[in-house]
Amino acid sequence: MNIAVSACLLGEKVRFDGGHKRDDFIIKHLSKYSSFTPFCPEAIAFGTPRPSIRLINQNGNYSVFTNKDAHDVTQPLLESSYEELHKISKEKLSGIIFKSRSPSCGMGSAKAYLENGFSDSKTDGVFVTLCREKFPLLPMEEEGRLLDDWLRENFIMQLFAYDSMELLKENSPTMAILVDFHTKNKFLLQAKDEKLYRVLGNIVGNHENLPFTEIFATYEYNFKVAIAKKSSIKKNRNVLEHMAGFFKNELSKLEKSILHEQIDEYAQKLVPIIVPLSTIKLYAQKYEVTYLLNQKFLEPYPKELALRSSLSSSK
Ligand code: SF4
Numbered sequence: 001m002n003i004a005v006s007a008c009l010l011g012e013k014v015r016f017d018g019g020h021k022r023d024d025f026i027i028k029h030l031s032k033y034s035s036f037t038p039f040c041p042e043a044i045a046f047g048t049p050r051p052s053i054r055l056i057n058q059n060g061n062y063s064v065f066t067n068k069d070a071h072d073v074t075q076p077l078l079e080s081s082y083e084e085l086h087k088i089s090k091e092k093l094s095g096i097i098f099k100s101r102s103p104s105c106g107m108g109s110a111k112a113y114l115e116n117g118f119s120d121s122k123t124d125g126v127f128v129t130l131c132r133e134k135f136p137l138l139p140m141e142e143e144g145r146l147l148d149d150w151l152r153e154n155f156i157m158q159l160f161a162y163d164s165m166e167l168l169k170e171n172s173p174t175m176a177i178l179v180d181f182h183t184k185n186k187f188l189l190q191a192k193d194e195k196l197y198r199v200l201g202n203i204v205g206n207h208e209n210l211p212f213t214e215i216f217a218t219y220e221y222n223f224k225v226a227i228a229k230k231s232s233i234k235k236n237r238n239v240l241e242h243m244a245g246f247f248k249n250e251l252s253k254l255e256k257s258i259l260h261e262q263i264d265e266y267a268q269k270l271v272p273i274i275v276p277l278s279t280i281k282l283y284a285q286k287y288e289v290t291y292l293l294n295q296k297f298l299e300p301y302p303k304e305l306a307l308r309s310s311l312s313s314s315k
Pocket of ligand 1: 006007008009014015016039040041042043099102104105
């Protein structure tokens with residue numbers, strides 16, 4: 001997998017003051033599963049070090065000015081942003097991680113000002129605006145938001161699910177392969193969006209006998225929309241109950257009560273989701289429920305990332 005990342009988060013000294021903002025999660029953990037394509041539109045436009053810049057809201061349009069001498073630098077920053085956009089577009093990306101609060105890379109967190117110098121509401125940086133237009137379905141987050149366990153878990157799940165769809169596409173899938181892909185993603189999709197999960201089920205059901213290319217394109221679009229949704233304790237609980245139903249005839253009374261107690265405790269925020277999930281996996285192994293063992297929801301990304309082990313990874 002390849003992720004485009006703000007160069008300063010990768011430890012490159014490209015910030016306006018010649019520094020970097022190395023991010024440990026990206027460098028130490030995510031790097032084990034992904035290569036990175038760095039970008040820095042400001043370093044290309046103005047070099048490093050350089051004067052700091054700010055976004056100014058001029059009647060709804062954002063311009064970029066230097067902080068010190070109020071020099072309008074909108075055009076060169078736009079040009080370098082397009083240059084970086086072109087560069088990352090050539091890669092097979094599975095996501096983008098931006099540096100928060102930057103006038104170029106902030107994703108909804110870039111500070112903007114009114115012409116009279118007063119603060120305006122926060123917005124997207126110049127480069128982020130272009131990326132959103134160019135890659136509407138690509139997983140994107142900024143590192144500031146990834147400090148939140150829930151947002152991080154959702155984003156990483158989306159990244160790996162997106163990547164699995166890209167891999168599927170590369171390998172000339174057939175209808176049978178798409179049905180198998182959907183089957184394995186059933187509970188993951190249900191935990192994201194019940195309605196879209198049903199829409200996707202109908203697409204692979206192909207009741208109108210549409211050509212496969214049409215079915216695949218519709219499936220891919222809806223899949224990518226679904227995985228961008230955020231999970232919740234309520235939705236996860238529903239999925240856990242469904243999974244538990246798969247061995248209602250096999251479990252002893254004691255095993256059943258242990259599992260349901262764990263699901264209840266998860267819903268009450270007393271234990272993280274990994275607790276009932278591990279029990280489900282254990283029972284699925286014990287009773288050889290292959291359908292459950294194949295579910296992406298059990299391990300949507302490498303377990304070493306351990307993103308489901310904290311109470312705050314669910315909301
Ligand atoms: S936030 Fe973006 S523009 Fe600023 S230094 Fe980092 S990569 Fe460059």
